[in-house]
Amino acid sequence: xxxxxxxPRYKIIEKRQSVAFWCNxxxxxxxxxxxxxxxxxxxxxxxQFQNNGVVDDSxxxxxxxxxxxxxxxxxxxxxxxxxLEDSAVYLCASSLALAGRTGELFFGEGSRLTVL
Amino acid sequence: DAKTTxxxxxxxxxxxxxxxxCNHSTISGNEYxxxxxxxxxxxxxxxxxxxxxxxxxxxxxxxxxxxRKSSTLILPHATLRDTAVYYCIVRVDNAGNNRKLIWGLGxxxxxxx
Numbered sequence: 514x515x516x517x518x519x520x521p522r523y524k525i526i527e528k529r530q531s532v533a534f535w536c537n538x539x540x541x542x543x544x545x546x547x548x549x550x551x552x553x554x555x556x557x558x559x560x561q562f563q564n565n566g567v568v569d570d571s572x573x574x575x576x577x578x579x580x581x582x583x584x585x586x587x588x589x590x591x592x593x594x595x596x597l598e599d600s601a602v603y604l605c606a607s608s609l610a611l612a613g614r615t616g617e618l619f620f621g622e623g624s625r626l627t628v629l
Numbered sequence: 630d631a632k633t634t635x636x637x638x639x640x641x642x643x644x645x646x647x648x649x650x651c652n653h654s655t656i657s658g659n660e661y662x663x664x665x666x667x668x669x670x671x672x673x674x675x676x677x678x679x680x681x682x683x684x685x686x687x688x689x690x691x692x693x694x695x696x697r698k699s700s701t702l703i704l705p706h707a708t709l710r711d712t713a714v715y716y717c718i719v720r721v722d723n724a725g726n727n728r729k730l731i732w733g734l735g736x737x738x739x740x741x742x
Contacts, residue, residue, distance in 0.1 A: 517672070
């Protein structure tokens with residue numbers, strides 16, 4: 514079974530530039546999550562989709578971050594303009610339902626962003 | 630804010646049991662405890678979860694105290710590949726059946742040969 518796919522794995526940009534990350538969840542998974550993980554910390558939820566609708570985006574910095582899941586499958590997370598403090602690993606996860614009936618989220622390997 | 634506290638780091642000898650404690654003294658009656666682990670440069674991996682009863686699967690055992698204020702994850706025979714950061718997480722159920730995992734800082738477990 515294919516896992517959660519993310520790209521790119523690594524990205525280096527200068528501050529004020531823009532960047533986009535792509536995620537393809539496990540087939541059939543209705544719920545998709547984007548997390549931000551700063552070095553040495555646990556993941557922080559940025560946004561949660563159920564199919565193509567947003568369930569929770571309370572911690573998404575909406576002045577610079579945006580995310581979409583237009584057809585209820587793939588998703589993109591964009592940062593524009595980037596700041597130094599956005600340097601982190603951006604993790605995409607999916608589950609069969611809201612936080613999964615068993616609570617099991619399947620994570621991708623993440624996209625590591627470095628902002629200079 | 631995280632609802633769990635864990636030791637920052639622990640060591641374990643290969644082949645021995647690893648017992649990872651977690652404190653969740655403010656947990657509510659319907660909130661589950663989950664454990665994930667994250668091996669270096671990989672995404673987190675689900676291990677186990679529970680509400681009140683002890684749970685066991687092919688990866689680990691979860692022991693939850695009767696008052697539910699703490700729990701222990703047990704890896705019965707730790708191997709070098711179990712070296713990872715282990716996160717104890719409380720699942721919060723919000724309005725509209727929205728469930729959210731609240732992550733803390735985790736315990737960095739080093740399994741030594």
